[in-house]
Every structure is written in C-alpha cells, then in structure tokens.
Amino acid sequence: MHSEFELITRYFTPDPPGAEDGVSLGVGDDCTLLVPTPGQRLAVSVDTSVAGVHFPEEAPAAAVGHRALAVSLSDLAAMGARARWCLMSLTLPASDDGPWLADFARGFHELCAATGTALVGGDVTRGSLSIGVTVMGEVPPEQALTRSGARPGDVLAVTGALGGGAGGLALWRRGERDAGHPLLKRYLHPLPRLEVGLALRGLAMAAIDISDGLLADLGHVLECSGVGAELTPETLPLAEGLSAALGEERALEAGLHGGDDYELLVALPPEHLDEARERLAALGLALTQVGRVSEAPGVRGVAVSGERGWQHFQGGGAP
C-alpha cells in the first residue's frame, strides 16, 4: 500500500525532504536515495511499538506517533549520532479512520521537525496496530558513544530525572488522562536526548539510553565494558512529583527499575564531569552523578532483589 503511505507523507509533511536533507530521490519510487556525509559512520537502529504491549491501546494518537519515533531516536542519541533520516512501517487495523491517522501523523512529524529527522520512506499495511521505525544518523568514526567504553574510575551519571515514565504509566493506569500532567506527559511524550549525545562527544566514554530502567541498562554497559559499578541510590535524580504520586519507596523503585524515561546513562572520566555538566546546563538539563565504575564485576550500593518490582506496560494489569 505504497499509495496510502504517499498520502500520509503528502498531507502531513508540509515540506517534503530534498537535497538540503540529504535526499536525492524522495518517497514514491522503489527506494529513496540518500546522500551520506563523507567520512561519517552511518548509525542505524529499529524499534517496533506494538499496541497493548509497548503502549496502551487507547493512548492518544499523537502520543503514539511521537513515542514510536522517540524510542528509535533515543538509540541515536545514546550513540552520539546526529539524527538524519527515518522510515516508518505502520500496521493499522482496517477500522482506523482519518482523524486518528491525522493525529498520529502530526505527533510523528512534529518530532521529525524538532529533531531534524527526515521521513524518507515507509509502508502502511493492515493488521493489529504496530509501528516499526528505522532511524539513521551520522557520527564521526572515533566519536561514537558505545556501551563498551566504561573504565574503572569513570563517573556514572544520568541526564535529567528518572522514574517519570514509569510514574506516568502508573498514573495512566489509575485513570489519569490529563495530557498536561507532567508525569503523564513524560510517559506519553518522551524526548530523545539527541543534543545531549552530540554535546557529550569527546567527553563520555560510554553511553546508553534508559529504556528498560537504570539498573537493567547499566547492566548492559557493565557487561559490554567488562566492569562493575557502585551506585549511590540516594543521589538518584527522581522526577518531580514522583514521590508525591507513588510514595517514596515506590518512587525510588521507579527510578531504579522503571523504563520509558529515555534519559542517557553515561560513563565519563572524573576530569570531564564539570565540562559535561556545563554543556548540558547550556541545554537546560542536569547531569547527575549516580555512582562510579569499578573493576569488580556486579553492582554494589543497591539491594537487587531476585524479583523485580517494576513491570513495563504489558497490556492490562495495574503494576
């Protein structure tokens, strides 16, 4: 159904991407032709968002469009890559009507515009609601922020505040529907930290985006880097209003285990911390030390129970 996808791009992309976006042949042919920047690595990633699994079926359409792109862009941010292009695979129930699609497209395209990402292809098929988004970005070969660069002695720090995504989902499940509520907004409209990734090039040694929860994603960095960590949970920057909404214990748990925040966790040498904080302050964002990388494997400083208290959205069931 290429034609339907062309309709989407035509009606909801005010300015189709062109040469200034590195697009030499746009949507409407068998492929799109892109012009990669010489000397850069092409960073690619794909994430699929399934209704009832990754977001509530009844989530606002604009939020569904925004989130589907945001979670993919967050991978580029964690790599220190500049966002350039994306492709969207939209699977829609036959019943979905124009207004839903218009809102969905608006949410998607507004984030495209805000991040300088050109939508350069995709398709629309019939089936249960699901959105796969492939993103492509660029990063100089030596400046990519991988998961494997953390070294003993590095500071572990997180951007912004944690637990807001999980808190927002908990509120949603309790029936909160005010899209202006800060925690709900946080869950429905997460912002990929692309500018942070760019700002930390040359300063951070490793980075990952926090999509599965701080501890889970820290685990990936530690495993890839062959190191351990000491955390200081008392320094965790929790989202404003989180404790009031969930209670203190549950708020801390959301900060440690809750997913859907899409902040960055970085490892950087102590001597880079001040400079990194200054660069992030210029972006209006805090960078908070939450621990240190250690030689000994494992994570110390938190009681990691066998049963994880936090669950992602998985269709039904209050947490």
Added chain:
Amino acid sequence: MHSEFELITRYFTPDPPGAEDGVSLGVGDDCTLLVPTPGQRLAVSVDTSVAGVHFPEEAPAAAVGHRALAVSLSDLAAMGARARWCLMSLTLPASDDGPWLADFARGFHELCAATGTALVGGDVTRGSLSIGVTVMGEVPPEQALTRSGARPGDVLAVTGALGGGAGGLALWRRGERDAGHPLLKRYLHPLPRLEVGLALRGLAMAAIDISDGLLADLGHVLECSGVGAELTPETLPLAEGLSAALGEERALEAGLHGGDDYELLVALPPEHLDEARERLAALGLALTQVGRVSEAPGVRGVAVSGERGWQHFQGGGAP
C-alpha cells in the same frame, strides 16, 4: 527485547558481519555503525509482511523468512542498487516456539548469504506475526533506475516469466503443499532480481519490480514518467505450467494482474535491447519485450476491465 534478537543473530548467522561487510560496530549496542561507500547513493526501502494479509498464516516458516526479505530486496533490485545491509523487526505471537523460529531464521539468513546482504540490526516483540524489513543498498548517483525515466519509443520488457506467484498462491489455496512444485516454489521463494538490476545499469531508463501485477506496476512507471504504453499481451512470458494449472484465460489474467512475481519491468531504448538480453542471458534469464512506451497517456493493447479479476492474498477466500 534486544537480547532475543541477539540470540537470533548469534545462533543463525554463522559469521557475524564485520569490516568486510562495511560494519564497524555490529548488533549489541544502541545502534549498528555502518561504513557507506564514498560517492555512492544510499538506497533504502522498508516492507512489512503481515500473516494473513501478505502470506498465509500456515506458510512454512522458512518461506516466511525468505519472502519477508525478498520483497524488500526486490526494491533495491528495481533501483539497480547493490544490496548491502538489512534490519528486521520481528513481531511474534508468544506461542511461537524454537523450531518455527529456527526455520524462519534459516530462510531469512540463506537469502542474506545468497545476496550478500548483512543483517545488522533488528528487534523482536510480542504480537500478531509480522515482519518488517528495512534494506539498504548502494548505487552510483547517475546509474539509479528510477520509475520516471521512461521515454516514448522505449521498449517495455520483463525479466523471467510472469504469473507464477499468483499461480502458486492459487494452488496453495486449493491445498497444494508440495514445496517442490515449481509454481508453489515461485510463490513461497521469490528471488529478488538484484543481479539483473546491476546488469541493466546504463542500459535501462526506468525500472520497477512487479509486486502488484504487471499492469498496476506499469501504471506507476507511466505516471512517474508522464507517458503511456502499448502492450502486446500475446508476447507475455507466462510461467511454465501456468496455463495447465489455471486454464489459458486465467493464466493470462495472472500474467497481467497477478502480484508476487518480483520480476523487473524495464523501459529501455530499442538500441539497448540486444545488449540487455545478452547480459541477462549470462545470468540465465530471459528478457522479453511486452510492449512500447508511447507519448499518448493510458495503456492500449489490453482490455482493462473495471473489475480486476485478480486478488492478492488477503486472508481466506479462494480467488
């Protein structure tokens, strides 16, 4: 569920892609890092295959894996691009077990290996069975075979034989399950014409892959090129055994309207026809003239009825 995807790549890719595949950082980080060839355009496309919509739910797992990649690679072929990389979004019902996944992965990876395409990323999520495949290829800027290059006087020609995909689907619906049956094989294991696309660089002026049926895809070329066509249906190269299986009238209809063949339709100046035929003969493939491009819009030579007799697979309902 990155980890599950890593399992797939680990167990079913004997040799993970490396520097020789243009991969500088492989699966397992936030993004994969690729090394585009300097001076080439990056050709990208995505296609999603949904069970019950694009293929029968009970199709063999290896065929599902093969087809999902083949339909995307076919877009690169139609562009004259060399296949380089792909990403897979696999949405699986929770019930799907190891053997199904092993067969699926085998079908996918065998086509990767046969076409020199490196699987460089993806994700696995839970939901109704659906496979989105993003492909990336490369083509020199001036050699891309677009849909818009057809000129009056050009010869219209198709590769291989037509109607086999539709014929195979018709047999499947009648209960044929012998995967060795030529028409069934054609439907379940279509081969993207990547080598043809490369061979026709510099000779063809326009190309498209026949996924929706000859007339429908010809229509796209004519519209993009602002021209018309005269077809000679009596020269249509129908798949062997098609008339015997469907009857003559229905076989011709399958050749004109049946989808899922993934042959290429090309427009080329008459003086290039012999050279093009020779190059394709070297690949063991016929190139058959089926008409000419005309100045006058529209398609002459075939009775295009208002009701299209052919239906793609759309879940149930014999054609």
